[in-house]
Amino acid sequence: QSALTQPASVSGSPGQSITISCTGSSSDVGGYNFVSWYQHHPGKAPKLMISDVSNRPSGVSNRFSGSKSGNTASLTISGLQAEDEAYYYCSSYTSRSTPYVFGTGTKVTVL
């Protein structure tokens, strides 16, 4: 099962905006609007931040937004805050034998 491709790390200063990409194929990201994003602080449970490409669950800050173009989905964090420093993973439904796949993960550092 091939993981979706994310940049290993992204950094930004407090208050800035950053974007994390998640690249797949027409069999997953490009073919379905079932892309979700998770925030993971080491030692804690992952937290759902975005579902269905761009839906923000109740309680998630509106500084987080999602989008998709072709085979690439993106997570944008605006007004970067120290608490946003974490790992972020995308996930997508896929038409392959294993129905769900995660991205490789991106470490976000707040400078």
Next chain:
Amino acid sequence: QVQLVQSGAEVKKPGASVKVSCRASGYNFSRYGITWVRQAPGQGLEWMGWINVYNGNTNYAQKFQGRVTMTTATPTSTAYMELTSLRSDDTAVYYCARDFPFDIWGQGTMVTVSS
């Protein structure tokens, strides 16, 4: 509140089996599936499989087929994941999560496989 609470850490020898539990509360257990995800040290998240709590149907990642069994006990709102023939590279934190999108997660169970 809606939550999933997992069993405690396990240490197993190579070749042994481990069974991790995941107890749900705060929602109708039968209405949602349970997914299992693992994270090996220094690695990313890996989808292992899913169980339909209502009818017991399962879908396992090809990588784990033949070694993993996912079950549920509706009276206690508990899901189980059993992994057999453990190897050192099965050392990981194992998470249960509710359905897709994985909106509720358990706290994770560390499974260490070592001789």
